[in-house]
Amino acid sequence: MRILLVDDDELLAQTLADFLISQHYAVDWVTDGEMGWDYAQAATYDLIVLDVNLPQVDGVRLCQQLRQSQYGGPILLLTAKGDSADKVMGLDAGADDYLVKPCTLDELSARIRALLRRPTAIANPLLQWGDLCLNPGTCEVSYRGQPLALSPKEYSLLELFLRHPQQVFSSSVILEHLWSFSEIPGEETVRTHIKRLRRKLKAVGAEQAIDTVYGMGYRLQTLPDSPTAPDPVPVGDQARQAVVSLWETLRAPILKRLSSLEQAVAALQTGPLTDPLRQTAAVDAHKLSGSLGMFGFAEGSRLSQEIERWLATPEEDEDGDQLRSRVEALRQELERSPTAPVTPVSQPVVLPLTPPPGPRLGEPQPPSGPSKVLVLDDDDTILATVQQLLAHWGIQTVILNDPLQLWPTLASELPDLLILDVDMPHLNGIEVCQLLRDDDTWNGLPILFLTAHRHPEVILQLYSAGADDYVGKPFTEPELVTRIFNRIERNRLLQAWRKPSQPLSSGLDGGGEY
Numbered sequence: 159m160r161i162l163l164v165d166d167d168e169l170l171a172q173t174l175a176d177f178l179i180s181q182h183y184a185v186d187w188v189t190d191g192e193m194g195w196d197y198a199q200a201a202t203y204d205l206i207v208l209d210v211n212l213p214q215v216d217g218v219r220l221c222q223q224l225r226q227s228q229y230g231g232p233i234l235l236l237t238a239k240g241d242s243a244d245k246v247m248g249l250d251a252g253a254d255d256y257l258v259k260p261c262t263l264d265e266l267s268a269r270i271r272a273l274l275r276r277p278t279a280i281a282n283p284l285l286q287w288g289d290l291c292l293n294p295g296t297c298e299v300s301y302r303g304q305p306l307a308l309s310p311k312e313y314s315l316l317e318l319f320l321r322h323p324q325q326v327f328s329s330s331v332i333l334e335h336l337w338s339f340s341e342i343p344g345e346e347t348v349r350t351h352i353k354r355l356r357r358k359l360k361a362v363g364a365e366q367a368i369d370t371v372y373g374m375g376y377r378l379q380t381l382p383d384s385p386t387a388p389d390p391v392p393v394g395d396q397a398r399q400a401v402v403s404l405w406e407t408l409r410a411p412i413l414k415r416l417s418s419l420e421q422a423v424a425a426l427q428t429g430p431l432t433d434p435l436r437q438t439a440a441v442d443a444h445k446l447s448g449s450l451g452m453f454g455f456a457e458g459s460r461l462s463q464e465i466e467r468w469l470a471t472p473e474e475d476e477d478g479d480q481l482r483s484r485v486e487a488l489r490q491e492l493e494r495s496p497t498a499p500v501t502p503v504s505q506p507v508v509l510p511l512t513p514p515p516g517p518r519l520g521e522p523q524p525p526s527g528p529s530k531v532l533v534l535d536d537d538d539t540i541l542a543t544v545q546q547l548l549a550h551w552g553i554q555t556v557i558l559n560d561p562l563q564l565w566p567t568l569a570s571e572l573p574d575l576l577i578l579d580v581d582m583p584h585l586n587g588i589e590v591c592q593l594l595r596d597d598d599t600w601n602g603l604p605i606l607f608l609t610a611h612r613h614p615e616v617i618l619q620l621y622s623a624g625a626d627d628y629v630g631k632p633f634t635e636p637e638l639v640t641r642i643f644n645r646i647e648r649n650r651l652l653q654a655w656r657k658p659s660q661p662l663s664s665g666l667d668g669g670g671e672y
Contacts, residue, residue, distance in 0.1 A: 159274060159317060160184040160201065160335045164194035164217065165209040165236070167445050169411055170259075174207070177263050178270075182297050182310050182317075186338045191215025196621040198224055200628065202334045203231060205273055210237035210248065218251045225252035228648050232273035236266070238447060238463075260450055260459035274321070285320035287378060290364050292320055301362040311336060312355045319368060319378040328375035328637045330630060352376060405495075412450070415442040416492060419465060419485045426478035431469075440469040446488075458491040529646050530554040532573035534564060534590070535608070536582045544577065544608070544638075551639055561585040568600060574646045578625075580609040580616065588623045595624035604645040608638070 161178055165171040166189045175185045186201070188194050190213040198206060206224065208217035215223075221233055232254040237244070240258035248256045254273055257266060271294050285292040289302045297313060299306040308316065314336045318327065327335070329345035337343065352368065359367050369379040422439040425431055431439075447462035461484050468481050531553055533544050541557040548555045556571045558564065561584050568576075576594070578587035585593075587607060594600045606627045607620050620628055627641050 159204040159314065159321075160186070160338070161270070162194065162197055162201075162203045162206045163187045164189075164191065164207065164212060164220070166190060166211075166213055167209070169408060169415075169445060173408055174263075174266070177267070181267060182313050183270075184314065184336050184338050189213070191217065191220045194220055195223060196618065198229060199227075199626060200617060200621045202331065204335065205232045205234065205270060207234045207236055207270075208253075210235060210239055210244070218248055221248070221251040221253050234269060234273060236261075238444070260447060260456060262454060285317065287320060287323075287367055288364070290359070290367060292317055301359075301364055304362070306358065306362055308355070308358060309351075311351050312358065315351055315355055316367075319376070323378045323380075326371050326375045326377045330637055331375070412446070413492065415446050416485075416489060418442040419488070422469070423478060423482045423485050426481070436469055440466055443469060450492075455491055458488055461488045461491065528552075528554070529575070529642075530556065530571065530573045531575045531577060531642060532556045532558065532567065532571060533577040533608075534558045534561060534582070534587075535577070535579040536560075537579065540579070540608070547638070548642070551643075553642070561590055564590065568603075573603070574649070575604045575606060575642060577606050577608050577642075580607065580611050580620070588619055591620070591623040591625055602649070604649045606641060606645060 159182075161183050163171055163175055163178075163185055165174070165187070168189070171187050171189070175187045178185050186197055186203075188197055192214040194206075194208065194212070195215065197203075206229075208221060210217040212220070217235060217237065221235065224233065233252060235248045235253045235256045236259065237248075237256075238259040245256045255269055257269055274294070285294065290299070290306075291301070292299050292313075294317065299308055299313065299316065315332070318332070318335055329348040332348045333343070333345065356365065356368055359365055366379050369377050371377060418439050419442060422431055422435055425435055443462050443466035447459050447466060450456075450458035450462060465481065465484050465488070468484070529552075531548060533541055533555060535541050535544075535557075536559050538559060541559060545555040545557050556567065556573060558567055561582050578590055580587040582590075587609070591605055591607075594603060594605065601624075604626045605624065606629065607625050608629050609620075610630065611617070617628055626645055629638050629641055
């Protein structure tokens with residue numbers, strides 16, 4: 159399962175990312191709302207975790223944008239804002255759950271598992287295929303009650319198939335689900351992991367679990383009957399070990415933040431706090447209040463919140479006695495070992511959401527109404543291949559190999575979607591994309607890049623320039639066709655949502671609404 163984490167508190171976010179990775183999730187982490195939007199458009203995420211106070215675009219507005227762009231996956235808001243009004247605002251924006259800092263890693267992990275279970279409408283938290291059983295809570299796999307040892311990626315592959323038993327996954331889509339941008343390999347890696355997983359399943363008698371759909375990808379073999387699996391194993395011990403390990407790694411930078419507060423106390427002995435020192439201490443206190451609860455320091459989080467409030471409004475305590483006593487108590491609190499208590503999970507508030515339009519990969523279905531696609535690429539082979547491929551699906555295709563002819567061709571053909579390559583003569587595809595996004599007439603045209611570039615930095619440049627989607631060369635027919643269909647249908651839905659007077663735009667434009 160792949161998770162996007164959007165949080166500008168580097169220490170807290172690194173703690174969360176490390177913990178989630180230890181639970182066999184693939185994690186991408188970004189620090190502001192605009193990058194969160196770019197990443198959410200760049201890959202398929204099973205769940206998105208958002209802070210509320212984010213630079214560029216706040217978490218509530220980003221949540222709204224994601225829902226308006228038809229992202230149907232679960233969204234968890236993780237924030238220090240715990241007022242009832244803040245929760246209502248976050249849930250009304252489209253969040254599936256709202257978790258207030260400080261919280262424990264146990265609670266966060268349990269909430270994530272609950273959200274990932276919800277779309278499958280399965281009451282039993284175990285994932286089963288016949289006698290094969292996967293327990294997401296303990297990351298354990300068994301066959302007929304006997305443990306089955308899998309590598310982290312083999313485990314993630316099996317979990318992906320078990321959570322989506324009817325879906326066909328191409329190699330590129332599997333890469334999107336199970337690898338982060340910083341580590342994404344080639345498609346041959348997927349075939350290698352599939353082969354190893356099949357070998358281990360065959361050794362215990364489950365060799366028919368994974369089916370190959372030739373020319374399309376892989377899926378779970380249909381199995382009508384499933385026996386009852388054993389009861390799940392408690393998750394507490396594994397989570398506590400992960401918490402202790404993370405605390406040992408991050409203890410030094412946390413104590414550095416505490417030192418910032420102690421410097422503020424010392425400065426009060428000689429006079430009033432300077433604005434820079436007060437601001438730095440307030441930021442550190444705020445971050446401590448959010449991160450300490452992850453390690454079981456509930457009292458530490460409470461003290462940090464009180465320190466933050468004091469720094470914001472010192473009122474009559476100008477000599478700093480209250481501040482001093484709270485910082486000293488915080489130091490004593492952090493001298494003990496983390497406890498990481500298992501926090502009971504309350505029932506989250508859930509909003510009914512309509513699944514995003516479009517077919518599953520492997521089952522392409524045309525969008526409503528006739529469609530026209532303009533393909534700009536200096537490779538005539540690619541142009542001919544795409545034109546022939548799309549013709550089978552009833553899509554009218556206009557091909558172009560010179561970017562200098564793009565504007566008159568757009569005006570004469572009025573396409574529903576544009577496909578660009580990166581490397582082209584005169585203007586590269588990224589420059590073309592930027593020019594279109596700056597143009598009042600064409601800034602809302604869906605743009606899909608079809609390119610051999612796979613480096614994360616280049617892919618991020620595509621989305622930063624305003625791209626809507628990306629498919630790597632070589633590509634499979636169902637993947638390309640499905641992405642084209644989904645983008646065209648999504649754009650038509652957005653046009654239907656907009657008021658006639660509202661300008662057409664793409665992405666997070668910093669003003670107005672989708």
